[in-house]
Amino acid sequence: MELFAYLDPGSASALLAAVLAGIAGLGAALRTYGKNFMSKVMFWKKDEPVADGPAAKATPDQNDDKPAEQ
Amino acid sequence: MANAEPGSFRDRDSRVVVADDAIYRALSPEGAEDWDALAASPLLETLVNRGDLIPTKEVDGEVLASSGSATGTDLLPTGVERVLEHQRIPFVSYPYEWTFSMLRDAALLQLDLGIAAIDEGLSLKDATPYNVQFQGASPVFIDVGSFEKLPEGRPWIGYRQFCMLFLYPLLFQAHKDLPFHPWLRGSIDGIQPIDAVKVFSLRDRLRKGVFLHTSLHARLDRRANKSGPGDAEENAKQRTVKPEAVQAHMKSMRRLVEKLRWKSGETAWSGYRQDNTYSDDDDRRKQAFVAEVAAAEKPGLTWDMGCNDGAYSRIAAESSDLVIAFDFDHATVESLYRSLKAEGNSKILPLVSNIADPSPALGWRGLERQTLADRGAPDLMLALALIHHVSISANIPIADFLQWARDLGTTLLIEFPKRTDPMVRALLANKHEGANPDYDLDNFERELERRFTVERREELPSGDRVLFLAKPR
Numbered sequence: 001m002e003l004f005a006y007l008d009p010g011s012a013s014a015l016l017a018a019v020l021a022g023i024a025g026l027g028a029a030l031r032t033y034g035k036n037f038m039s040k041v042m043f044w045k046k047d048e049p050v051a052d053g054p055a056a057k058a059t060p061d062q063n064d065d066k067p068a069e070q
Numbered sequence: 071m072a073n074a075e076p077g078s079f080r081d082r083d084s085r086v087v088v089a090d091d092a093i094y095r096a097l098s099p100e101g102a103e104d105w106d107a108l109a110a111s112p113l114l115e116t117l118v119n120r121g122d123l124i125p126t127k128e129v130d131g132e133v134l135a136s137s138g139s140a141t142g143t144d145l146l147p148t149g150v151e152r153v154l155e156h157q158r159i160p161f162v163s164y165p166y167e168w169t170f171s172m173l174r175d176a177a178l179l180q181l182d183l184g185i186a187a188i189d190e191g192l193s194l195k196d197a198t199p200y201n202v203q204f205q206g207a208s209p210v211f212i213d214v215g216s217f218e219k220l221p222e223g224r225p226w227i228g229y230r231q232f233c234m235l236f237l238y239p240l241l242f243q244a245h246k247d248l249p250f251h252p253w254l255r256g257s258i259d260g261i262q263p264i265d266a267v268k269v270f271s272l273r274d275r276l277r278k279g280v281f282l283h284t285s286l287h288a289r290l291d292r293r294a295n296k297s298g299p300g301d302a303e304e305n306a307k308q309r310t311v312k313p314e315a316v317q318a319h320m321k322s323m324r325r326l327v328e329k330l331r332w333k334s335g336e337t338a339w340s341g342y343r344q345d346n347t348y349s350d351d352d353d354r355r356k357q358a359f360v361a362e363v364a365a366a367e368k369p370g371l372t373w374d375m376g377c378n379d380g381a382y383s384r385i386a387a388e389s390s391d392l393v394i395a396f397d398f399d400h401a402t403v404e405s406l407y408r409s410l411k412a413e414g415n416s417k418i419l420p421l422v423s424n425i426a427d428p429s430p431a432l433g434w435r436g437l438e439r440q441t442l443a444d445r446g447a448p449d450l451m452l453a454l455a456l457i458h459h460v461s462i463s464a465n466i467p468i469a470d471f472l473q474w475a476r477d478l479g480t481t482l483l484i485e486f487p488k489r490t491d492p493m494v495r496a497l498l499a500n501k502h503e504g505a506n507p508d509y510d511l512d513n514f515e516r517e518l519e520r521r522f523t524v525e526r527r528e529e530l531p532s533g534d535r536v537l538f539l540a541k542p543r
Contacts, residue, residue, distance in 0.1 A: 004195075006082060007227060007228065010291070013233070014229075015290060015294075017227075017230075021318065024319045024322045025318045026315075028315075
């Protein structure tokens with residue numbers, strides 16, 4: 001994998017960025033699965049559309065589950 | 071005559087060329103591929119229409135040669151494949167001149183674009199506030215060359231740079247009320263993690279952004295420094311990261327930045343006019359004077375030195391193309407920016423600046439960042455309720471100040487508070503008897519006449535202050 005165009009990402013920082021991406025990505029995935037699961041279980045509640053993908057393109061989804069903002 | 075922008079050299083695929091009447095960007099073959107990917111996506115049009123990205127179009131490569139610029143491999147190592155033209159930013163400014171909210175809004179713009187890019191299979195090569203400029207009170211992303219095709223598997227490459235140039239300065243101001251300007255002015259690459267961590271106490275680790283992005287970041291940095299480059303590079307290469315995860319990382323950073331607040335900057339009107347010794351009559355006459363002069367001069371660029379709450383900037387803006395509103399006090403300018411932003415004002419650019427110590431030339435060969443005057447000398451300068459601070463507090467001789475204005479070649483609208491003025495008496499009170507002897511109306515007028523032609527002279531009703539309109543000889 002080609003590492004970078006011209007900017008040195010910093011080896012320690014790239015590592016941390018990879019870890020943080022992993023955590024953040026996991027949080028986002030869990031939330032999606034969580035929504036799907038809950039909408040199936042709570043069948044008496046109205047189904048809400050899952051708000052991921054192109055619709056959320058230009059505006060970041062404020063409700064994404066976070067790893068700590070720490 | 072066109073010159074390659076001295077600050078635009080790090081990216082071997084993209085080089086900015088500044089011509090007399092246009093801003094060009096030369097792209098290498100690789101750079102052209104990245105541009106094609108951006109141009110093919112709906113993102114380009116969306117961002118330009120929203121005012122988030124600088125309007126850009128392709129032009130004939132001939133423009134480089136015909137404008138007198140270097141071309142081909144003299145400009146980029148792998149040659150020039152494509153040339154773009156960008157809309158010009160009327161006045162360039164730098165993050166060490168911005169207020170807290172300006173830096174924060176620039177950070178949010180950088181993040182929003184990075185997040186949006188990933189949805190289109192694109193990515194941003196870096197994450198620096200020098201990618202962003204302000205049009206009035208609106209941030210706009212100017213580094214079109216930063217967009218590239220998304221290489222799969224990489225983490226957020228700009229993360230470190232984002233921390234060093236955006237996050238740490240914002241954290242200093244938000245959590246410690248520590249002004250970030252000297253840090254950014256003093257270090258072109260920003261603040262290292264191992265240095266940033268020293269500013270925070272153990273208790274600060276509980277604050278947003280400190281533990282993960284500062285403390286842990288610094289710890290990993292120290293370890294990497296000890297073990298040498300080889301290990302960590304191997305480590306990083308083994309970790310493939312999904313684009314969605316990178317996007318989630320950016321989104322979490324966006325949430326963090328969005329929540330940062332600078333409390334001192336929020337107290338309403340810390341920018342309240344310090345020199346509020348006027349009668350209403352004085353105020354009215356002064357406003358009328360400024361309005362008349364601006365309407366007659368129709369300046370392209372106005373500098374309002376010591377703008378305070380921006381009242382006179384606003385008057386001048388009615389007849390100027392652009393007003394730069396400078397003040398020394400960060401909180402004052404921050405308040406002004408917030409007002410301008412709420413109005414969507416694009417004619418006034420607020421900046422933090424010390425007239426006695428303005429931004430220097432910085433970077434490689436002292437050419438990457440320019441002085442204020444090199445970026446655009448004013449057609450009209452407002453120096454209202456200013457000279458007594460410059461002369462008595464900063465101890466700059468009257469003659470020197472006037473020479474500086476003369477050398478800028480600007481029309482000068484200057485207010486001279488006499489020694490009898492309450493504010494002047496207050497400033498002199500702390501000094502010995504007979505201090506600042508050159509601070510005297512007769513002397514001032516003499517020095518002014520030597521360098522300028524005085525077109526208008528008006529004593530304000532209170533009798534303590536005199537306004538002058540002066541044109542450089």
